[in-house]
Amino acid sequence: MTEQNYAILPPGVESQAFHNAVQQFRQLLGNENVLVKQEQLVPYMKIMMSVDEAGHAASAVLTATNVEQVQGVVRICNEHKIPVWTVSTGHNFGYGTAAPHHRGQIILDLKKMNKIIEIDPDLCTALVEPGVTYQQLADHIKEKGYKLWVDPPAPSAIVGPVGNTLDRGIGYTPYAEHFMFQCGMEVVLANGKVLRTGMGGVRDSNTWQVFKWGYGPYLDGIFTQSNFGIVTKMGLWLMPQPDVFRPFAVKFRKDEDIKDLVEMFRPLSINGIIPNGVVFAGTLYEASVTVRRSDYTTEKGATSKDVIQRIRDEHNIGAWTAYGALYGTHEQVEVNWRIVIDSIKKLGKGEIITEDHAGNDPAFKYRADLMRGNMTLTEFGLYNWRGGGGSMWFAPLSQAKGSETVKQVELATRILNKHGLDYVGEFILTQRALHHVIDVLFDRTDTEEMSRAHDCFAELLGEFEKNGYGVYRVNTAFMDRVANSFGPVQREVNKTLKRALDPNNILAPGKSGIDLDI
């Protein structure tokens, strides 16, 4: 392939114009940071969704190392009307990974922008670039001797706070709602200007990372799950290391127990007795740490109730396992532990597992690691349940009410089973809401199963919408579909913002359904 003979072109861009743009990118970034050969683009093709990779193949990948280069990329993209899809670490598993929304978009990979610019150990704040991983941040904190914790999502070590927060991801410590604990952004706009949000607009301000709101409209939100700018720095708050950390689990034996356990845990969460993102893990979610489906059956289709019960019996796994933790001084934790114990006793069911009781149980260990911000990738055991590398997160929100969780679990299980797939789900409680995260797992090497998974995901979205439920996040193949769930007015407002901030539609068109061409 000659330089002028590109395998994939950005939509609407002629080969010669693209070649001219590539030459400009090379001048700006250096040859080593402009990737156009197929073997260089291969890592960005690996997806887990139920669609053909070809539909999400990039025409080129650029890597930038500083803000000025990002500005330069935006300028060139504007000149040639080239759409650019930005990633930070490129590991948004189950949501599209690093691949662009549609074929031909170039990828701007910010992994090399990995500076930890500042950590204030007194104010417990950090300012980082997009390529910083949680592992890097945690190691840096440890090296400096700061008594601070990070709050990673499950892929902890190989993802970072900027990307996860901008996609409004969640973790498992008391700082689980990542966007709630974000403070201040630097954003390269489509016109090339650099915006600092909130207090960052004030010259010589030292309050950029301590006060979220600034003055006037609060802007940070419009740069999450959107395509209105490229975030090049982000502030976040770090959790002070508590004197005592006490993780625990409570096993419940029956499917219907989800109703009562949610009712019991909700006030404990709202009142701050249990301050972290409490998890209620379903049987197969919990089992995936130690069990593969093929250990029990090789038949295609949904796993039978009998098999699920055998797994519960043979591995001592509950229908639901709640994971929470207490944090604070010794006295605080003792008082709160008594409240938790009393609540469970009052409920009259639920087997309490402490860290001592759990021993070497790998499921307990990785949950405890997540709840204290340690790095672990043990949750990737999910991908072993059915095998084959197919994974799409179906993640509807639910009120933190037991009756709602029962309704959602029954609805999801019925649809998944209808398509020959399993309910592998958990709820994450943050006071009043539950993120209901269901991993739609399938074998991507089996085209028939992949087709079923695709239909299943579409039906899940449709049926949940009919019942008034919306998802908090979705993979790139279904973004436009989900945008419809939130109504025409939201779509029009987003489009109005897009027209104003990015009239050439160069920044990640399609992200969250925002695209001036549709």
Add this chain to the structure above:
Amino acid sequence: MSLSMTCRCGKWIFAACAAVFLALLSVSAFAKEDDKWRNEEQVYAKICAYCHDVGVGPVIKGRQLTPTYIAAWVRHGWKAMPAFSSAFIDDKTLQRLAEYVSQSAPPQQ
């Protein structure tokens, strides 16, 4: 626990190799001016081991997998094994880690 990665199919072996290279990824993640990896063992421990030493991915040490083979799987990914770009782990570091894994002794039982 029933995960016996060593008896899985060859594709899983590939996946394991790829996972090894996850470790490589982290090299650049730590590439701050004042923050260097001590050696390949540290890279392995910080990334690869999270899957390959705990039964999530197959054991990859002590199998004499060739560095070329390992590097290919890191870049391509396979099934559950993510792909890692050169931005995450540069070619030289990947080569070094691949050689380390290739020449490593089997893990202690």
